[in-house]
Amino acid sequence: MTGAGRLRLGFIALNDAASLIVAQEKGFFAAQGLDVELRREVSWATIRDKVTVGTLDGAHMLAPLALAVSLGVADGEPTPLIAPLALNLNGPAVTLSSRLASAVGAAPDASGLARLVARRQAEGASPITLAVVFPYSVHNYLLRDWLARAGIDPDRDARLTVAPPARMTELLVDGVVEGFCVTEPWGAAAVAAGAGQLAVRASQLWPRTPDKVFALRETWAAEHPEAVQAMLRALLRAAAWADAPGNRAELVEILARPHYVGAAAPVIAGSLSDMVFYAGEANAPLPVHAGWLLSQMMRWGHIGQDVDIAALAGRVYRPDLYRVAAAAEGLSPAPTPDSLEGFGEAGVYRLADARAHAASAKLSRMPTD
Amino acid sequence: MRVLVIDPDPARAALVAEGLAGVEPLEVRHAAVFREAEAAAFGPDVIVVASDSPDRDTIESLREATAANPRPVVMFVDRSEPGLAEQAVLAGVSAYVVDGFSTARVRSVLEVAMSRFQLMNQLRQDLDKAKADLASRKTVERAKALLMKERGLEEDAAYRLLRKLSMDTGRPIGAVAADLLAYANVLKGNAT
Numbered sequence: 001m002t003g004a005g006r007l008r009l010g011f012i013a014l015n016d017a018a019s020l021i022v023a024q025e026k027g028f029f030a031a032q033g034l035d036v037e038l039r040r041e042v043s044w045a046t047i048r049d050k051v052t053v054g055t056l057d058g059a060h061m062l063a064p065l066a067l068a069v070s071l072g073v074a075d076g077e078p079t080p081l082i083a084p085l086a087l088n089l090n091g092p093a094v095t096l097s098s099r100l101a102s103a104v105g106a107a108p109d110a111s112g113l114a115r116l117v118a119r120r121q122a123e124g125a126s127p128i129t130l131a132v133v134f135p136y137s138v139h140n141y142l143l144r145d146w147l148a149r150a151g152i153d154p155d156r157d158a159r160l161t162v163a164p165p166a167r168m169t170e171l172l173v174d175g176v177v178e179g180f181c182v183t184e185p186w187g188a189a190a191v192a193a194g195a196g197q198l199a200v201r202a203s204q205l206w207p208r209t210p211d212k213v214f215a216l217r218e219t220w221a222a223e224h225p226e227a228v229q230a231m232l233r234a235l236l237r238a239a240a241w242a243d244a245p246g247n248r249a250e251l252v253e254i255l256a257r258p259h260y261v262g263a264a265a266p267v268i269a270g271s272l273s274d275m276v277f278y279a280g281e282a283n284a285p286l287p288v289h290a291g292w293l294l295s296q297m298m299r300w301g302h303i304g305q306d307v308d309i310a311a312l313a314g315r316v317y318r319p320d321l322y323r324v325a326a327a328a329e330g331l332s333p334a335p336t337p338d339s340l341e342g343f344g345e346a347g348v349y350r351l352a353d354a355r356a357h358a359a360s361a362k363l364s365r366m367p368t369d
Numbered sequence: 370m371r372v373l374v375i376d377p378d379p380a381r382a383a384l385v386a387e388g389l390a391g392v393e394p395l396e397v398r399h400a401a402v403f404r405e406a407e408a409a410a411f412g413p414d415v416i417v418v419a420s421d422s423p424d425r426d427t428i429e430s431l432r433e434a435t436a437a438n439p440r441p442v443v444m445f446v447d448r449s450e451p452g453l454a455e456q457a458v459l460a461g462v463s464a465y466v467v468d469g470f471s472t473a474r475v476r477s478v479l480e481v482a483m484s485r486f487q488l489m490n491q492l493r494q495d496l497d498k499a500k501a502d503l504a505s506r507k508t509v510e511r512a513k514a515l516l517m518k519e520r521g522l523e524e525d526a527a528y529r530l531l532r533k534l535s536m537d538t539g540r541p542i543g544a545v546a547a548d549l550l551a552y553a554n555v556l557k558g559n560a561t
Binding site for chain 2: 042043044045046133134135161162163164166167176
């Protein structure tokens, strides 16, 4: 027993909530002496509010949202959060409407789209509208980076809007949006419905893409260290279970239940292939991942230029807590890296150069002086 | 008053309309899901959204993104979430979260939300203006320094020259100062 009482953990209906769902369904939380109530929420704003005010003890959260809440830029006062565990790598994908996809070709870069955008501008037609799931999301920054690499200014040459993941297919069919970036299974669902085509997967742009984290209030975590470790151990076991090929069929069946992800089982089954829940220490919360995302946020002017990226990344992302849990599970975590390879066009990204990277990135909103 | 109610359950729109009885003119429109084009065409004075609506993220992003046409948002939270509303308001988390729902309170809740929203909007505009004024003052200072150096003028003579240019062209002094600095850069070969 951890003395924390009944724990209330929130999640959104997405494949990457798998470890939380599995920990509950397969008894990994219970095995650690935890009494967990899993609550499905319908919007990231609600997850943010409930974690902030304490009606949820922890949640499945977009990594940039955890950083934005800690900084106080995502509406409301700053509330320091911690991310002691990453829930998944890969999973987001850019999907374009079938009509748009056939017009711009199948290349995974956005060069075809850039030509179309230029043609539409010349004709005075309305700009292309693309949707993401939340302003402070990996999806927003991934889509922006993809567009910017082809010379498309995401604010000037396109219109980015926010829509709930489960409604993306409908919006695509109705022509309200012409493409979107979401986490699976909702990209696969649009493809299965014949409404869209996959343009590029996150992993093709940012290898082993960071996406969702398990987020807790810093003060709550400090008061409940045993409960935190017990949850991390349970989530590590659940993640290993979710990644095991032999468990895939059962995982799909669990996720497809209406009160979890609630998408068709064949769609979920097809959309899990690229996602990593455990392999290669996927659960290590790497401050360099947080730094990369903060550099993107600074690049686009979403956070102030005076933010100390390395300090904030190190305060929110807590590999120290992860390592204690991993060691207790008999794992021997590799040293925590401070650089990333293959992210963006700069080659190697170093946490120490986070600000310079943001300033030199293509279309950066930071002054060049 | 134009009120847009986004709620999968039509009952809430009926309650809002009932609570606003007597307000003239009044138009309460209900939609199960939020559609941006419809909302823009309707032009609501206030949007009421159910806390369990998946469209909350969309509505919230509009509030941040479309500074040109923001709308106050009222969110009614169910009694099944004890404490959320009070704590959210205390923490300044969400724009307007109100616990419970009774027709007697609808009108006052919406009016408070709208006036608070206008106040916040005014504060934001004042802040933007203060920032712009400060930037303009800095530009004028730099243009003044340039005139003093290049033309050998005293400080107040340099300022009078800028003010005259501003009056002659009918443009704000900050704009004239900015032009002067830009032209000076061209003449010095600093700009391409």
